Amino acid sequence: MTTHLQKPGHLETPGDLEETGRPDETGRVTLADVAEAAGVSEITVSRVVRGLANVSPATVFKVEEAIARTGYLRNRLAGAMAGAVSNQIAVILPSLSNSVFADVLNGLEVRLQSAGFHSVLGISNYDSDRETKLIESLLGWRPAGLVIAPTELSQRALQLLRRVRVPTVEVMDIDRDPLDMVVGISHRQAGKALAYYLIGRGYRSFGYVGHDIESDHRAAIRRDGFRAALCENGLDFETEATAAAVSSVPLGRELTAGLLGQGAPRLLYFSNDDMAMGGLFEAMARGLQVPRDLAIAGFNGLQIGQSAPVALTTVESHRALIGQRAADQLLARFAGQAVDRRIDVGFTLLPGASA
Amino acid sequence: MTTHLQKPGHLETPGDLEETGRPDETGRVTLADVAEAAGVSEITVSRVVRGLANVSPATVFKVEEAIARTGYLRNRLAGAMAGAVSNQIAVILPSLSNSVFADVLNGLEVRLQSAGFHSVLGISNYDSDRETKLIESLLGWRPAGLVIAPTELSQRALQLLRRVRVPTVEVMDIDRDPLDMVVGISHRQAGKALAYYLIGRGYRSFGYVGHDIESDHRAAIRRDGFRAALCENGLDFETEATAAAVSSVPLGRELTAGLLGQGAPRLLYFSNDDMAMGGLFEAMARGLQVPRDLAIAGFNGLQIGQSAPVALTTVESHRALIGQRAADQLLARFAGQAVDRRIDVGFTLLPGASA
DNA sequence: TTGAAAGCGGTACCAT
DNA sequence: ATGGTACCGCTTTCAA
Numbered sequence: 139m140t141t142h143l144q145k146p147g148h149l150e151t152p153g154d155l156e157e158t159g160r161p162d163e164t165g166r167v168t169l170a171d172v173a174e175a176a177g178v179s180e181i182t183v184s185r186v187v188r189g190l191a192n193v194s195p196a197t198v199f200k201v202e203e204a205i206a207r208t209g210y211l212r213n214r215l216a217g218a219m220a221g222a223v224s225n226q227i228a229v230i231l232p233s234l235s236n237s238v239f240a241d242v243l244n245g246l247e248v249r250l251q252s253a254g255f256h257s258v259l260g261i262s263n264y265d266s267d268r269e270t271k272l273i274e275s276l277l278g279w280r281p282a283g284l285v286i287a288p289t290e291l292s293q294r295a296l297q298l299l300r301r302v303r304v305p306t307v308e309v310m311d312i313d314r315d316p317l318d319m320v321v322g323i324s325h326r327q328a329g330k331a332l333a334y335y336l337i338g339r340g341y342r343s344f345g346y347v348g349h350d351i352e353s354d355h356r357a358a359i360r361r362d363g364f365r366a367a368l369c370e371n372g373l374d375f376e377t378e379a380t381a382a383a384v385s386s387v388p389l390g391r392e393l394t395a396g397l398l399g400q401g402a403p404r405l406l407y408f409s410n411d412d413m414a415m416g417g418l419f420e421a422m423a424r425g426l427q428v429p430r431d432l433a434i435a436g437f438n439g440l441q442i443g444q445s446a447p448v449a450l451t452t453v454e455s456h457r458a459l460i461g462q463r464a465a466d467q468l469l470a471r472f473a474g475q476a477v478d479r480r481i482d483v484g485f486t487l488l489p490g491a492s493a
Numbered sequence: 494m495t496t497h498l499q500k501p502g503h504l505e506t507p508g509d510l511e512e513t514g515r516p517d518e519t520g521r522v523t524l525a526d527v528a529e530a531a532g533v534s535e536i537t538v539s540r541v542v543r544g545l546a547n548v549s550p551a552t553v554f555k556v557e558e559a560i561a562r563t564g565y566l567r568n569r570l571a572g573a574m575a576g577a578v579s580n581q582i583a584v585i586l587p588s589l590s591n592s593v594f595a596d597v598l599n600g601l602e603v604r605l606q607s608a609g610f611h612s613v614l615g616i617s618n619y620d621s622d623r624e625t626k627l628i629e630s631l632l633g634w635r636p637a638g639l640v641i642a643p644t645e646l647s648q649r650a651l652q653l654l655r656r657v658r659v660p661t662v663e664v665m666d667i668d669r670d671p672l673d674m675v676v677g678i679s680h681r682q683a684g685k686a687l688a689y690y691l692i693g694r695g696y697r698s699f700g701y702v703g704h705d706i707e708s709d710h711r712a713a714i715r716r717d718g719f720r721a722a723l724c725e726n727g728l729d730f731e732t733e734a735t736a737a738a739v740s741s742v743p744l745g746r747e748l749t750a751g752l753l754g755q756g757a758p759r760l761l762y763f764s765n766d767d768m769a770m771g772g773l774f775e776a777m778a779r780g781l782q783v784p785r786d787l788a789i790a791g792f793n794g795l796q797i798g799q800s801a802p803v804a805l806t807t808v809e810s811h812r813a814l815i816g817q818r819a820a821d822q823l824l825a826r827f828a829g830q831a832v833d834r835r836i837d838v839g840f841t842l843l844p845g846a847s848a
Numbered sequence: 849t850t851g852a853a854a855g856c857g858g859t860a861c862c863a864t
Numbered sequence: 865a866t867g868g869t870a871c872c873g874c875t876t877t878c879a880a
Contacts, residue, residue, distance in 0.1 A: 168873060179851050184875065192849060209656055214633040215579075216873035219570045219856050226613065226634070234602060240595035247589060247616045256631065258581065259612045261602045276611065278569040279581070301564055387800040416800060422777070423802040442797065445742040445771060447778040523857060534867050539859065549865060571857035574872050 167210045176204035187212055188222075218280060227468065228276035228304075229257040230286040232264045232354075236385065236412070238438060238457055239287065242309060245461025246285060253469050255282065264353035266290040270298075277302050283468040285309060285461075289353070291317075305471045307464040311356050312482055319471075321464045321481040325356045328453050328485045329363025332435060335487055336405060336451075337371055341433060343404035344368060346378040347393045347413055349385035357385075357409045360437055364407055376403045385409060390416020398424065398432070405433035405493055411440040411452055418446060418492060433493040444488065451490035456483045522565045531559035542567055543577075573635060582823065583631035583659075584612040585641040587619045587709075590739065591767070593793060593812055594642065597664060600816025601640060608824050610637065619708035621645040625653075632657050638823040640664060640816075644708070646672075660826045662819040666711050667837055674826075676819045676836040680711045683808050683840045684718025687790060690842055691760060691806075692726055696788060698759035699723060701733040702748045702768055704740035712740075712764045715792055719762055731758045740764060745771020753779065753787070760788035760848055766795040766807055773801060773847060788848040799843065806845035811838045 169187075173180045178197060185193050186201040193201075204210075218224045227250055231239040243257070250257060258281060260272035270292045276284070277298060283305040291299075299306060299317055306318040313324050336344075346365075351358040368374055377400075379393040390413030394406065398420065408414035414436025421432050428434055428448045436443060439454030463481050470477045524542075528535045533552060540548050541556040548556075559565075573579045582605055586594040598612070605612060613636060615627035625647045631639070632653060638660045646654075654661060654672055661673040668679050691699075701720075706713040723729055732755075734748040745768030749761065753775065763769035769791025776787050783789055783803045791798060794809030818836055825832045 166873095170873080180873090181852085181875075182850060185850090188875090194849060197849080209652075211629070211653065211657065212633045213635065213873055215570060215573050215635055216856090217875070219574050219858090220873075220875035221856065222875060224570075225630075234595055234599040237592055237595065240589055240592065243614075244589040244616075247614065251616060254630075256634075257614045259598075259602065259614055261599075261606060274566070275580075275609075278567045279611075280568065280570055297564075298566070302566065387797045391800050412797075415797060419800055419802050442742045442767075442770060445746050445774055447774050521857095525857080535857090536859075536868085537866060540866090543859090547865060552865080568857055571872090572859070574874090575857075575859040576872065577859060 167208045168213075169210075172201065172204045172208050172210045175208050176200045223472070224280055224282045225255045226258050226279060226281045227255050227465075228260065228273075228279070228281040228284045228286075230260040230262055230269060230272050230276070230284070230288075232262050232287055232289050233384070234261055237440065238410070238455075241457035242287065242461040242464075245458035245463075246465050247461070248458075249462050249465030249469065253465075255465075257285075262289050264289050266292050266295075270295045273298055277304065280304075282472065283307070285464050285468070287311075290355070305468055307467050309460050309464050311359070312480055313359055316479060319467050319477065319479055319481075321460050321467060321483065323455060323460075323483060323485045325359040326363035326366075328437065328455070329360035329365075330367040331485070331487060332407070332437070332453050333364045333367030335489075336407075336433075336435060336493060337367070337373070339493065341405045341493070342373060344373065344375050345397060345403035345406045346375045346380070346409075347390060347397065347406050347417060348378070348380040348409035349389060349413060350382045351380065351409070352382065354385070354409075357437075361407075361409065375407075385412045387412050387416040387419065390414060391420045392416070394420040398426075402432060405429075405435065408434065408436045411436040411438040411443045411450060414450055414452065414492075415440075415443060415446070418443075418448065418450065422447075429491070429493050435493045439486070439488050444490070446492075448492045449490040450488070451493035452488050454486040454488050456485065459483050522563045523568075524565075527556065527559045527563050527565045530563050531556045578827070579635055579637045580610045581613050581634060581636045582610050582820075583615065583628075583634070583636040583639045583641075585615040585617055585624060585627050585631070585639070585643075587617050587642055587644050588739070589616055592795065593765070593810070596812035597642065597816040597819075600813035600818075601820050602816075603813075604817050604820030604824065608820075610820075612640075617644050619644050621647050621650075625650045628653055632659065635659075637827065638662070640819050640823070642666075645710070660823055662822050664815050664819050666714070667835055668714055671834060674822050674832065674834055674836070676815055676822060676838065678810060678815075678838055678840045679718075680714040681718035681721075683792065683810070684715035684720075685722040686840070686842060687762070687792070687808050688719045688722030690844075691762075691788075691790060691848055692722070692728075694848065696760045696848070697728060699728065699730050700752060700758035700761045701730045701735070701764075702745060702752065702761050702772060703733070703735040703764035704744060704768060705737045706735060706764070707737065709740070709764075712792075716762075716764065730762075740767045742767050742771040742774065745769060746775040747771070749775040753781075757787060760784075760790065763789065763791045766791040766793040766798045766805060769805055769807065769847075770795075770798060770801070773798075773803065773805065777802075784846070784848050790848045794841070794843050799845070801847075803847050804845040805843070806848035807843050809841040809843050811840065814838050 169180045262269035287310045308320045310322045312322045394417040436452040443450030524535045617624035642665045663675040665677045667677045749772040791807040798805030
């Protein structure tokens with residue numbers, strides 16, 4: 139073995155005293171070191187490390203002992219380079235400040251982790267350029283799969299994805315045609331279903347309170363669906379209060395406060411549950427009775443909304459399930475199974491008490 | 494170039510029609526292909542790709558044109574193998590269902606992403622064995638750094654970390670001595686500070702409502718700190734309601750309901766804001782006046798608590814900041830700068846109105 | 849069940 | 865500013 143420079147920040151130590159089977163000049167323990175320590179070939183050690191079946195128990199024992207003695211740590215970089223499939227999955231989400239995507243990521247991790255995969259994360263911040271850069275950078279690691287909650291896939295992004303042909307799952311929104319696979323719900327239908335329900339409950343006067351819909355196109359689609367259902371019944375939003383900011387409880391509260399000053403409609407439809415909780419809090423703070431004085435509806439089915447003194451009327455979007463199913467799709471594909479291109483996990487109307 | 498099998502799920506296509514500079518039998522475009530297309534050497538292309546300065550503008554132009562024409566996609570696996578530092582940072586968190594860690598991750602991503610790094614995620618689920626496995630698996634990718642919110646580092650985990658010598662930041666809790674660097678707050682002091690404040694406000698009757706403290710040792714430390722401050726004043730918790738479950742709003746509500754049946758103490762200290770919101774909701778649902786009939790205090794300073802009709806009395810734990818500072822520590826270390834081993838981001842008492 | 853040889857696609861080092 | 869050469873550490877293929 140020739141000498142070579144240590145990588146910055148990666149100086150593996152020879153190990154303390156007793157566990158120094160083959161100290162080695164550089165301090166790094168490789169497959170070759172373990173092989174020598176165990177008296178077998180490199181490839182045999184490799185087989186043991188990867189848990190392949192065709193190694194005799196006696197050899198496995200010798201090798202495992204040598205691994206422990208030398209303090210060998212598998213190098214997946216070299217493995218992936220040599221042609222083994224990566225256990226990394228690129229995951230691109232628009233945001234992490236919104237708990238919605240944290241939920242999706244959580245669902246993903248549950249499944250991926252138990253199958254031995256890791257997520258490599260990118261946050262696009264609802265920015266198409268950043269999204270493109272992230273795709274390029276993450277694909278450079280040759281991940282086994284890609285999960286993306288797309289913002290607006292650029293031409294370059296589409297080109298990259300077509301070229302690399304990595305198994306890809308688009309998540310959240312099934313209203314558009316997928317590149318490869320898609321898991322989510324129809325946000326348009328979710329918006330419509332809620333409107334139908336509310337109309338059925340007798341509401342006829344509606345207002346909309348929303349966050350930045352320019353970047354969050356799924357929220358825009360929900361609103362469109364909601365409005366379409368209103369139109370079918372000869373109705374429309376009487377007022378809309380929106381702000382070009384990310385959704386949050388205080389924003390919902392603030393916009394609601396603005397509306398309440400000027401004779402608000404009977405029911406306010408919020409762009410999501412965070413915003414709706416703000417509306418609910420504002421109503422409570424003013425001593426209004428919900429839903430008698432003001433009815434409120436949201437979207438997502440966040441747990442906190444269901445635990446509020448007046449449970450939120452909303453639509454459960456099964457976010458963790460979306461993550462899990464997305465992971466399942468990838469895993470099935472890896473296993474060579476045929477999979478559906480499109481999975482609709484469905485939504486659930488939560489009647490609540492706020493409308 | 495010899496023939497070789499395509500990796501499953503990674504068949505890079507030759508590119509469509511016009512952009513096929515060098516189709517290549519396997520469909521993969523390598524540095525060599527770009528070099529040939531540009532009429533320069535591989536190493537020159539490599540320099541351009543990495544944005545190194547010592548290449549003439551004319552050459553850069555030629556190479557970039559060749560890259561676009563061939564549809565080359567950088568292979569970071571090979572780069573990292575050959576000795577370039579990885580742009581991956583291993584991140585191990587106990588949970589993602591709790592928004593606290595999503596906030597930390599968000600803070601990390603903000604900084605890491607803008608410096609060109611990616612997080613590779615592992616969720617330990619508050620399980621020491623899983624944590625150890627994750628460390629081993631993630632370190633196998635030879636990340637440039639590691640950020641971990643430790644659960645309980647096993648002997649094997651410590652051995653691995655010492656051996657690999659990857660720059661490591663422990664986050665959340667600075668009450669213990671760090672392996673390498675640590676960024677967070679003293680949860681013990683946070684608990685104490687809140688208790689002092691409440692005692693100063695005249696409260697003398699306290700109860701504790703908590704989630705599974707076996708696994709969430711930081712919550713346990715806060716409670717210990719709080720109690721220590723009580724003891725200094727000859728006080729103690731009059732009652733404790735705990736459950737061996739993860740923290741959640743409904744759990745907080747349920748445990749509070751249990752306590753309120755039996756003449757609850759004057760003030761309830763909750764293990765965190767999720768739990769406290771549950772308490773607040775239960776009080777509101779019963780028509781109790783907060784803080785007149787029941788005072789409530791939490792921990793974390795979640796935004797929603799501050800937007801509630803009665804703003805939550807709590808301690809802001811600056812989670813996103815912890816993530817950012819952790820990233821900064823790593824980046825500074827990569828830049829060869831000397832860094833503090835311990836960074837206390839501090840906490841902020843939010844007086845609120847619930848106590 | 850085990851092993852030998854040939855890369856995988858880059859980058860570091862040292863020249864020029 | 866540019867290039868030649870020698871690996872990085874592992875897994876694949878083929879043979880025994």
